[in-house]
Amino acid sequence: MLKSLKLAGGVLIAVALTATAAYAEAVVQVTLIDKAGTAGLSKSMNLGMGMKGDMKNAKMAVNANPRVAPRGTVKFNVTNLASELVHEVILAEVNDENQKLAYDEAKNIVDEEIIQTLGQVAEIAPSKTASFTLDLKPGKYILYCNYGGHFMAGMWTVVEVE
Amino acid sequence: MAGLQSLNPPKLSRRGLLAATTVAAMGAATAVAQEAPPEKVDISALPRVKQAMVAPPFLPEHEQVATGGPKIIEVTFAIEEKKVAIDKEGTEIWALTYNGSVPGPLIVVHEGDYVELTLKNLPTNLMEHNIDFHASTGALGGGALTKVLPGEQAVLRWKAVKSGVFVYHCAPGDIMIPYHVVHGMNGAVMVLPRDGLKDGKGKPLKYDLAYYIGEQDFYIPRDEQGAFKKYETAGEDLSDSLDVMRTLTPTHVVFNGAAGALTGDSALKAKVGDSVLFIHAQANRDSRPHLIGGHGDYVWEAGSFADVPATGLETWFIRGGSAGAMLYKFRQPGIYAYVNHNLIEAVMLGATAHVVVDGEWNDDLMMQVAKPEPIT
Numbered sequence: 047m048l049k050s051l052k053l054a055g056g057v058l059i060a061v062a063l064t065a066t067a068a069y070a071e072a073v074v075q076v077t078l079i080d081k082a083g084t085a086g087l088s089k090s091m092n093l094g095m096g097m098k099g100d101m102k103n104a105k106m107a108v109n110a111n112p113r114v115a116p117r118g119t120v121k122f123n124v125t126n127l128a129s130e131l132v133h134e135v136i137l138a139e140v141n142d143e144n145q146k147l148a149y150d151e152a153k154n155i156v157d158e159e160i161i162q163t164l165g166q167v168a169e170i171a172p173s174k175t176a177s178f179t180l181d182l183k184p185g186k187y188i189l190y191c192n193y194g195g196h197f198m199a200g201m202w203t204v205v206e207v208e
Numbered sequence: 209m210a211g212l213q214s215l216n217p218p219k220l221s222r223r224g225l226l227a228a229t230t231v232a233a234m235g236a237a238t239a240v241a242q243e244a245p246p247e248k249v250d251i252s253a254l255p256r257v258k259q260a261m262v263a264p265p266f267l268p269e270h271e272q273v274a275t276g277g278p279k280i281i282e283v284t285f286a287i288e289e290k291k292v293a294i295d296k297e298g299t300e301i302w303a304l305t306y307n308g309s310v311p312g313p314l315i316v317v318h319e320g321d322y323v324e325l326t327l328k329n330l331p332t333n334l335m336e337h338n339i340d341f342h343a344s345t346g347a348l349g350g351g352a353l354t355k356v357l358p359g360e361q362a363v364l365r366w367k368a369v370k371s372g373v374f375v376y377h378c379a380p381g382d383i384m385i386p387y388h389v390v391h392g393m394n395g396a397v398m399v400l401p402r403d404g405l406k407d408g409k410g411k412p413l414k415y416d417l418a419y420y421i422g423e424q425d426f427y428i429p430r431d432e433q434g435a436f437k438k439y440e441t442a443g444e445d446l447s448d449s450l451d452v453m454r455t456l457t458p459t460h461v462v463f464n465g466a467a468g469a470l471t472g473d474s475a476l477k478a479k480v481g482d483s484v485l486f487i488h489a490q491a492n493r494d495s496r497p498h499l500i501g502g503h504g505d506y507v508w509e510a511g512s513f514a515d516v517p518a519t520g521l522e523t524w525f526i527r528g529g530s531a532g533a534m535l536y537k538f539r540q541p542g543i544y545a546y547v548n549h550n551l552i553e554a555v556m557l558g559a560t561a562h563v564v565v566d567g568e569w570n571d572d573l574m575m576q577v578a579k580p581e582p583i584t
Contacts, residue, residue: 075444079334081358109334111440127443129336129355129380173384175447 079107080128087195096146104200126170261313270316273404278320289442295467302442303392310465311422312395319371331359343374371513373531394491408516415485425458467558480567489531498523498549506535541567
């Protein structure tokens with residue numbers, strides 16, 4: 047599905063969107079990984095985006111498949127694979143994976159007044175799934191959890207819209 | 209039962225028989241109560257034996273009759289989330305496994321021994337796991353004491369107080385319990401009586417070979433075109449899988465992780481005259497094993513070796529969430545099919561194993577008197 051959309055011209059996409067909306071939607075599966083449990087995250091682990099941390103040490107993560115989606119309507123199916131912790135997912139536009147995000151050190155969270163949220167699912171309980179759908183123009187987008195310390199624990203990933 | 213009875217004081221108005229039953233039950237309760245003050249077992253004085261785990265359908269090295277007193281049997285499971293093919297068409301699942309196999313390895317001990325399990329959740333995994341041993345006593349079968357996140361390990365020791373074959377499985381909580389179990393995260397333990405298996409009349413029963421069959425029901429999601437879906441990482445299929453699981457209709461019912469895992473080159477092997485013990489575990493769903501062309505000479509259908517085995521069965525029943533054992537002495541050569549005798553599941557969903565038996569054909573038991581020919 048992704049491939050055929052990618053190959054089709056703009057006009058065709060528009061037709062496809064109207065004719066079969068369900069097929070036109072690209073779907074990205076997002077899983078929220080939590081290897082830290084309830085361990086304290088009050089101290090920043092410095093594994094946020096653009097910090098060049100060793101992500102192998104990340105105790106929390108966001109996985110997205112596929113990582114590249116066609117422009118247009120994208121549905122994000124988010125599954126929280128954590129066993130104890132509630133998480134959220136926020137989508138925001140970024141330049142690339144090296145961009146350092148504005149960060150509120152006191153609250154240990156990304157500053158959402160500067161990094162504008164385009165879409166999100168708040169409060170996904172463990173083992174639950176939620177979704178959100180957005181029309182996205184080409185560019186790079188970060189998917190991250192902004193619960194205290196989670197971003198710095200590695201709970202982010204970048205997807206690309208072509 | 210004894211425990212429950214003891215909570216309800218016997219009614220004096222009951223008739224003799226009932227009263228006698230109650231008294232007997234109370235007697236049992238007392239006996240249990242007398243056992244209760246734990247004899248001070250000096251764990252540090254017990255001999256320790258490492259049991260090397262082997263992949264199914266094989267069993268680890270073990271004695272059928274125990275020599276010496278109780279031991280601590282040390283085993284290690286590494287939990288691994290891995291993508292595996294479950295049929296010849298290449299249908300995939302991100303299996304959740306103990307030691308990389310579906311089912312997980314069989315542990316073999318004797319009644320009175322201790323199992324000391326080191327449970328490692330590999331750092332590359334994405335989910336929390338644990339283990340619930342049906343053979344153990346307390347803490348949700350150990351489930352409450354073994355919750356490990358990726359990169360963690362825990363050690364659990366439990367005493368094998370009941371003899372028989374028992375299921376173990378992952379039980380991390382809520383819907384993750386059935387999800388993990390139908391993604392392959394289950395296996396079995398065999399607790400042999402210290403003096404070995406008996407026929408119920410005191411006659412010892414020995415096996416020349418033993419095979420361990422884990423039956424697994426899989427619920428693979430399909431896409432809009434009806435093709436089985438594939439996923440890039442473990443756990444991504446959670447939401448889709450739950451939808452299929454809710455139908456209670458498996459897409460695959462297989463032995464040892466995949467359709468055809470125990471046929472062809474991987475068929476089980478035996479010789480005429482061999483007594484073969486078959487251990488059959490099903491952690492989730494009912495099954496009904498049958499050996500086509502043979503029988504169950506001795507069958508511990510519900511799995512307890514404290515019970516007298518049934519004899520001469522054609523088909524036996526494995527309750528979902530249990531394991532059973534069957535002993536059969538092969539009397540004819542040839543290829544036997546060991547199936548779940550819901551034949552739709554055996555032939556169309558995958559629940560078939562083969563046993564290739566070498567030896568001399570016995571005309572007395574069976575012979576082809578006339579080959580197929582036109583009706584005269």
